[in-house]
Amino acid sequence: MTQFHTATATASTPVGGLNSGLFEGAQREIRSLRDETIALTVEGLNLYYGDTPALKAVTMQVPTHRVTAFIGPSGCGKSTLLRCFNRMNDLIDSCRIEGSINLKGENIYARDADVAELRRRIGMVFQKPNPFPKSIFENVAYGLRMQGVKDKRILTEAVERSIKAVGLWDEVKDRLDSNAFGLSGGQQQRLVIARAIAIEPEVILLDEPTSALDPISTAKIEQLVEQLKEQYTILIVTHNMAQAARISDYTAYMYLGELIEYADTMHLFTNPSKKSTEDYITGRYG
Numbered sequence: 193m194t195q196f197h198t199a200t201a202t203a204s205t206p207v208g209g210l211n212s213g214l215f216e217g218a219q220r221e222i223r224s225l226r227d228e229t230i231a232l233t234v235e236g237l238n239l240y241y242g243d244t245p246a247l248k249a250v251t252m253q254v255p256t257h258r259v260t261a262f263i264g265p266s267g268c269g270k271s272t273l274l275r276c277f278n279r280m281n282d283l284i285d286s287c288r289i290e291g292s293i294n295l296k297g298e299n300i301y302a303r304d305a306d307v308a309e310l311r312r313r314i315g316m317v318f319q320k321p322n323p324f325p326k327s328i329f330e331n332v333a334y335g336l337r338m339q340g341v342k343d344k345r346i347l348t349e350a351v352e353r354s355i356k357a358v359g360l361w362d363e364v365k366d367r368l369d370s371n372a373f374g375l376s377g378g379q380q381q382r383l384v385i386a387r388a389i390a391i392e393p394e395v396i397l398l399d400e401p402t403s404a405l406d407p408i409s410t411a412k413i414e415q416l417v418e419q420l421k422e423q424y425t426i427l428i429v430t431h432n433m434a435q436a437a438r439i440s441d442y443t444a445y446m447y448l449g450e451l452i453e454y455a456d457t458m459h460l461f462t463n464p465s466k467k468s469t470e471d472y473i474t475g476r477y478g
């Protein structure tokens with residue numbers, strides 16, 4: 193059963209407990225979902241690949257304009273759950289889903305749900321940067337062109353705004369017509385995020401977005417995530433617990449397809465309520 197903490201201690205006093213070093217100098221209160229506006233509600237979500245269950249009765253709420261991290265050992269279902277939020281699992285033939293996910297009150301798995309519109313509202317960025325074999329400009333303009341936008345001025349403004357938002361403008365403004373493959377891995381990943389935000393989604397799903405990047409590019413993406421949450425709701429799968437601690441507001445710990453514990457990140461890392469969570473976050477797992 194999922195455990196959610198409701199502690200109200202502030203972190204302006206030194207943070208104690210497990211992993212407290214991860215939060216040294218933290219100046220924020222322990223958050224509670226009760227005080228949040230909810231963007232996504234997952235209820236009784238079961239997912240099977242063929243006959244094999246990969247998600248078991250997942251129930252959770254994802255708050256608006258926060259970063260929610262999904263952690264847990266390899267194969268526990270983090271990416272599978274993330275893909276449920278924009279129905280990417282629909283592309284897998286053997287995949288069957290029960291339960292519901294509501295985006296601002298609408299079930300995205302309803303029979304009449306518009307999946308193309310859902311993917312406009314919920315964008316996704318993958319582990320390996322995947323720019324299209326097009327120019328930098330056309331990569332970012334792509335989603336708008338797909339929506340039928342032809343006006344060059346609108347496209348140019350959206351491209352510039354999105355590239356600026358990911359902190360890439362100064363690096364690429366003189367070569368917008370060059371092929372995106374000429375960018376470094378870290379630049380490509382920021383470009384792909386620019387492509388995602390150009391169509392103004394509400395939610396951004398990040399599936400291990402820094403695992404293929406060097407430490408400097410990783411730090412840039414982490415800073416970017418921090419900024420983007422002002423405007424977007426962000427869900428991130430990460431293997432890196434220090435990263436989850438640094439950038440997320442809430443953390444969901446998963447194990448064997450179950451959501452074991454879900455709480456304010458600082459609370460989960462310093463004072464978990466489940467033995468399984470504690471073993472994982474202290475490196476005792478396996």
Ligand SMILES: Nc1ncnc2c1ncn2[C@@H]1O[C@H](COP(=O)(O)OP(=O)(O)OP(=O)(O)O)[C@@H](O)[C@H]1O
Pocket residue numbers: 241246264265266267268269270271272273284286431
């Ligand atoms: N397309 C698929 N077909 C069949 N089984 C799959 C498929 N994708 C994932 N699985 C299985 O579902 C389970 C959950 O996988 P998933 O990739 O979601 O885990 P994860 O926690 O993201 O793992 P990792 O951290 O290694 O990326 C695993 O047992 C995996 O083998």
